[in-house]
Amino acid sequence: xxxxxxxxxxxxxxxxxxxxxxxxxxxxxxxxxxxxxxxxxxxxxxxxxxxxxxxxxxxxxxxxxxxxxxxxxxxxxxxxxxxxxxxxxxxxxxxxxxxxxxxxxxxxxxxxxxxxxxxxxxxxxxxxxxxxxxxxxxxxxxxxxxxxxxxxxxxxxxxxxxxxxxxxxxxxxxxxxxxxxxxxxxxxxxxxxxxxxxxxxxxxxxxxxxxxxxxxxxxxxxxxxxxxxxxxxxxxxxxxxxxxxxxxxxxxxxxxxxxxxxxxxxxxxxxxxxxxxxxxxxxxxxxxxxxxxxxxxxxxxxxxxxxxxxxxxxxxxxxxxxxxxxxxxxxxxxxxxxxxxxxxxxxxxxxxxxxxxxxxxxxxxxxxxxxxxxxxxxxxxxxxxxxxxxxxxxxxxxxxxxxx
Numbered sequence: 001x002x003x004x005x006x007x008x009x010x011x012x013x014x015x016x017x018x019x020x021x022x023x024x025x026x027x028x029x030x031x032x033x034x035x036x037x038x039x040x041x042x043x044x045x046x047x048x049x050x051x052x053x054x055x056x057x058x059x060x061x062x063x064x065x066x067x068x069x070x071x072x073x074x075x076x077x078x079x080x081x082x083x084x085x086x087x088x089x090x091x092x093x094x095x096x097x098x099x100x101x102x103x104x105x106x107x108x109x110x111x112x113x114x115x116x117x118x119x120x121x122x123x124x125x126x127x128x129x130x131x132x133x134x135x136x137x138x139x140x141x142x143x144x145x146x147x148x149x150x151x152x153x154x155x156x157x158x159x160x161x162x163x164x165x166x167x168x169x170x171x172x173x174x175x176x177x178x179x180x181x182x183x184x185x186x187x188x189x190x191x192x193x194x195x196x197x198x199x200x201x202x203x204x205x206x207x208x209x210x211x212x213x214x215x216x217x218x219x220x221x222x223x224x225x226x227x228x229x230x231x232x233x234x235x236x237x238x239x240x241x242x243x244x245x246x247x248x249x250x251x252x253x254x255x256x257x258x259x260x261x262x263x264x265x266x267x268x269x270x271x272x273x274x275x276x277x278x279x280x281x282x283x284x285x286x287x288x289x290x291x292x293x294x295x296x297x298x299x300x301x302x303x304x305x306x307x308x309x310x311x312x313x314x315x316x317x318x319x320x321x322x323x324x325x326x327x328x329x330x331x332x333x334x335x336x337x338x339x340x341x342x343x344x345x346x347x348x349x350x351x352x353x354x355x356x357x358x359x360x361x362x363x364x365x366x367x368x369x370x371x372x373x374x375x376x377x378x379x380x381x382x383x384x385x386x387x388x389x390x391x392x393x394x395x396x397x398x399x400x401x402x403x404x
Contacts, residue, residue, distance in 0.1 A: 026062050033073055045070060064094045064102035068109055075113065078305025081345050084113045101142075104133040108146050116308055118348040120153050127153075144173055144181060151188065160196040167192060179216045183224055186212065190228045194235060202232050223262045226252050227269070234269060246273045253293070260304050267293050268394045275387055282377045291320055307344045311337045312393045315356055319386040322360070325371045330360060 025048060032041035048063060071086030087109040094102030111126030131146045151166035167189050174181045186209040193202035206228055213221055226248040233245035252266035271290050278286040294317055301310040318333035334357045341350035360367075363383075370380060381387065 026059060026066055029066055030069065033069070038073065042070070060093075060097050061099050061102060064090055064097065064099050065105075067093060068102070068105055071109060075109075075116075076305070078307050078344065080113050080116060080307075084110065087113065100133060104130040105142055106130070107133065108142060108149075112149060115149060115153065117346050118308055120157055124150065124153050144170055147173070148185070148188065151192070155192050155195060160192065163192055164189070164196075180218045180220070182212060183209065183216070183218060183221055187224045187228055191231055194231045197235075199232060199235060206232060220259050220262065223252050223255070223258055223266075227262050227266050230266070230269060234273060242273060242276070246270060249273070253296075257300075260300060260306075264297055264300060264309070265394070267297050268390065272387070272390050272394065275381070275390065279378050279381055279387075284377075287320070287323065287377070291317075294320065307340055308346055308349055309393075311341050311346060311349045311353065314340065315353060316386070316389060316393060318356065318360075319384040319389060322367065322384045323377065323380040323386065325380075327360070327364065327367055331357070334360065 025044060029041050029044050029048070032038075032044065045066065048066075067086050067090035071083045071090065074080075074083035074086065087106050091103060091106035091110065093099075094106055107126050107130030111123045111128075111130065114120075114126060115123035127146050127149055131143060131150070134140060134142050147166045147170040151163045151170065154160070154163035154166065167185060171182070171185045171189065174185060186205055189205045190202050190209065193199070193205060209225070209228060213225060230245040230248035233241040233248070236242060236245075249266040249270040252262060253270060257263045271293050274286050274290050274293075277283070278290070294313060298310065298313045298317065301307070301313055314333045314337035318330040318337070321327070321330035321333060334353055337353045338350065338357070340346075341353055367383070370383060
């Protein structure tokens with residue numbers, strides 16, 4: 001603590017005399033963050049916090065937003081606990097100065113952290129509170145992002161009716177005003193309809209998307225189209241439709257990454273189709289393809305600091321190792337998942353990993369019998385429950401960003 005006080009005092013001297021304007025200092029923090037000089041930015045934030053009583057009303061509002069911005073920078077780097085710290089500081093300061101917009105954003109951002117950690121109930125409570133505080137301002141970025149997150153939460157909870165309500169609300173708010181967001185909301189509606197087993201409705205949204213695509217272009221539009229079509233075709237009982245879905249997902253996987261969400265979704269859905277092929281024909285080279293794809297997903301999640309998805313990916317890798325007959329490797333992956341969940345304070349995911357480890361330990365002898373009897377891949381897949389787990393992991397590829 002003493003060292004931090006010393007650093008702050010040195011930092012104050014560095015900037016003393018440069019400007020008496022707090023507004024300039026607030027801008028300087030944002031510039032430092034953009035330049036990647038986070039330590040300097042955080043020191044100046046601490047200085048400003050000590051002097052916040054001297055700020056005028058406009059600058060107090062700006063400082064409240066700045067605390068949230070700092071939280072967002074930590075969120076983007078996967079440092080969820082530090083993000084929560086600054087979101088909560090932003091909330092307390094906004095409430096103290098009766099800044100309604102800042103209070104609403106802080107609630108929603110805190111909810112986004114809970115969402116990323118997998119605590120859907122707390123996420124739902126926080127985001128709903130933030131949205132209620134900002135009723136009447138439906139066109140705001142806060143409302144748009146909040147409805148997306150709420151739609152995703154209700155979708156993961158299996159409440160498809162309420163999920164449709166939020167995504168439809170989002171579409172009404174954004175349609176005709178923001179091309180990129182309109183395309184994404186239509187994509188989420190297609191994915192939701194597929195999850196709800198409403199393929200006629202999914203095709204209706206797809207047609208709506210294609211009509212929109214014919215007159216609007218964004219960098220992600222083609223990949224959205226490929227994944228959306230693939231999701232629908234994947235559910236068809238016809239082999240030729242599944243082959244076409246596989247081709248569409250493969251195109252996105254092999255193309256340059258425009259959106260991590262679309263690329264990872266394509267990879268996971270491609271894995272699902274390959275596992276169907278593996279179960280039907282027992283060709284070991286297909287399992288090698290799946291392993292290669294899952295390794296790519298692991299690398300992407302590490303690069304993008306998506307640690308909750310990384311934990312699920314490690315669990316998936318453990319299940320694939322079980323199918324291959326390498327229980328030691330499977331346990332190593334689960335140990336890695338445990339370490340990641342502990343380091344990132346992902347409590348609910350830690351429970352999930354613990355359950356998987358306990359299951360493997362309890363069924364160790366049964367697995368040994370399966371390998372000794374040279375059981376077919378289909379039996380190993382059923383024992384590992386890899387297909388069911390993959391379907392659940394696919395559902396995690398939903399809106400993950402907090403309002404900014």
